[in-house]
Amino acid sequence: MKVFIIAGEPSGDRLGGALMAGLKSLRPDITFDGIGGTDMAAEGLTSRFDMSELSVMGIAEILPKYKSLMARINETAQAVIYAKPDVMITIDSPDFSLRVAKRVKAASDIRTVHYVAPTVWAWRPGRAKKMARYIDHVLALFPFEPPLMEAEGMACDFVGHPVVGEKIATHREAAAFRQAHEIGDAPLMLVLPGSRRSEVARLSDVFGDAVARFARTHPDLRVVIPAAGPVADAVIAQTQGWTVRPIVLDPRAGSREEGAAMKRAAFAAADVALAASGTVSLELAAASLPMVIAYRMNWLSFRLIKAMALIDTVTLVNLVSDTRVVPEFLGPDCTADKIAGGLAHVFAHPEDQKDAMALTMERLGKGGESPGLRAARAVLAKL
DSSP: OEEEEEEOSHHHHHHHHHHHHHHHHHOTTOEEEEEOOHHHHHTTOOOSSOGGGGOOOSHHHHGGGHHHHHHHHHHHHHHHHHHOOSEEEEESOHHHHHHHHHHHHHHOOOEEEEESOOOTTTBOTTHHHHHTTTOOEEEESSTTSHHHHHTTTOEEEEOOOGGGGSOOOOHHHHHHHHHHTTOTTSOEEEEEOOSSHHHHHHHHHHHHHHHHHHHTTOTTOEEEEEOOGGGHHHHHHHTTTOSSOOEEEOGGGSOHHHHHHHHHHHHHHOSEEEEESSTHHHHHHHTTOOEEEEEOOOHHHHHHHHHHBOSSOOOHHHHHHTOOOSOEEEGGGOOHHHHHHHHHHHHHOGGGGHHHHHHHHHHTTTTSSOHHHHHHHHHHHTO
């Protein structure tokens, strides 16, 4: 069995790695071709080019790279058509993935599966109807998405969110982390400035200033940043001037397993988190770590997206739990003073988010079969 599988950013790479593991367990004869990162490489994929070329977000940010992205889209589509796989699976990154799928479908009858439903409930609802022309089957992370996809003629399965299957560090591991870094009983803040270089560049200064303001009333504050591998150098460079110098966890310093274990321990050891908007809010919820979400992007991108938005929050914990307990500071509200105020409130009232975080995990499939295996079963069942 031949599968062509494509991911364009770290979150998609993690989904792809789990899906590949599930497929291998059900079909030992399977082979993979495509594009991915370290998680997918660990399951046997040799990526056709570096996945980081595709990690671009925002309308204004994409424009300078438009020509090179279009070249990669055409190159990838031709590779799929030539390979004639049993199925092509694209994972998130719709600006790249769906353009590839459109070209593949126009030139072949190769079955197309897209993992992560488009957020038609958030903005641009017409995307589902458009993608139905070249996507046969959708794997959804959220339980409210299948009816939206099926209404446009696509098969769709809710397979659960991978965050529910991730390991959580024990209290002993959290205590060991604090001891190893000589933190003791001091308040510990987790800071997550994103997994893209553009995010790190745009958020580092305002995050550093917000942390400094928070530290005025918590002078013994310690900060830890579990950096994503592709941006670890950027994080280290961008935080050199922070008033509160962070402990930067560089996953390249040890094995993949050691890096993951260190990150889990940091999540468990922390008291509060400041994070860029994205799926990381679900990782924090899985670890029951109260959070503040903030994000700043190009002014034009923010205005265009805000004008098209159908929801009043971008934080997934708020959306899945149908609450608004996680404070968020977006666009012009992404200022050091406002973020520091939000951190102060969450630090003083951590219990406010506990129920919403637990409900989020329950609704995303906690306690059931692993999402990667569920996704694999869904793909094979419809071939």
